[in-house]
Amino acid sequence: MKLITAVIKAHKLDDVRAALTWFGIRGMTITTVLGCGTEFWHTETYRGTRYISDLTSKIRIDIVTAETDVGDLVEVIAKAATTGGSGDGKIWVTPVDQVIRIRTGQYGPDAL
Ligand SMILES: Nc1ncnc2c1ncn2[C@@H]1O[C@H](COP(=O)(O)OP(=O)(O)OP(=O)(O)O)[C@@H](O)[C@H]1O
Ligand SMILES: [Mg+2]
Numbered sequence: 001m002k003l004i005t006a007v008i009k010a011h012k013l014d015d016v017r018a019a020l021t022w023f024g025i026r027g028m029t030i031t032t033v034l035g036c037g038t039e040f041w042h043t044e045t046y047r048g049t050r051y052i053s054d055l056t057s058k059i060r061i062d063i064v065t066a067e068t069d070v071g072d073l074v075e076v077i078a079k080a081a082t083t084g085g086s087g088d089g090k091i092w093v094t095p096v097d098q099v100i101r102i103r104t105g106q107y108g109p110d111a112l
Contacts, residue, residue, distance in 0.1 A: 001096040001109060002070050006061045007035055008081040008089040013059045019080035020063070023073065027112065029062040037087060056087065064096050066109055 008016055013030070020028065034055040041054040065073055074091055081089055101111035 001064055001099060001112070002067055003094045003096050004061075004063045004065060004070065004073055004077070004091065005094070006063075006077045006081065006089060006091045007033065007058050008061065008077075009083065009087065010057060010059050012081045012083070012089075016061065016077055016080040019076050020061075020073075023076050025063060025065070025073070027063070031060045031062075033058050033060045037090070039086065058089065064099055064112060066112065 006016070010032075035058045036054045036056065039054070041052050043050050044053045045051075061077070063073065070093055074093070077091055098107065099109075099111045100107055104111075
């Protein structure tokens with residue numbers, strides 16, 4: 001099993017969720033996060049005051065999935081999250097040792 005983590009633009013969440021649903025993914029964790037990429041910084045105005053910010057609000061999606069689905073899923077997420085501009089996001093994949101469905105006590109891929 002693998003954990004796919006995607007950090008995407010907030011306004012692309014609906015598109016990515018629709019693509020994931022179409023792919024058959026049901027379980028996922030979605031978090032609002034602050035992040036920065038390779039851009040150095042930009043200025044923002046908040047209540048009339050300008051300040052320098054290097055952090056942007058993004059959506060983080062975590063999906064634990066069978067190893068065989070990783071390639072396709074990464075492609076589906078990347079395609080749905082693309083605007084073509086900078087800051088479209090990043091996807092990374094990490095190994096997962098174990099998953100447990102608390103209600104049934106199932107372990108491993110059966111618990112996904
Ligand atoms: N190396 C990294 N490690 C962890 N999170 C990252 C990393 N790079 C980017 N992120 C996360 O992804 C978000 C989007 O990154 P972003 O798409 O701007 O990356 P980038 O490398 O600057 O690419 P681009 O040139 O397309 O903007 C960041 O706000 C941050 O939350
Ligand atoms: Mg960037």
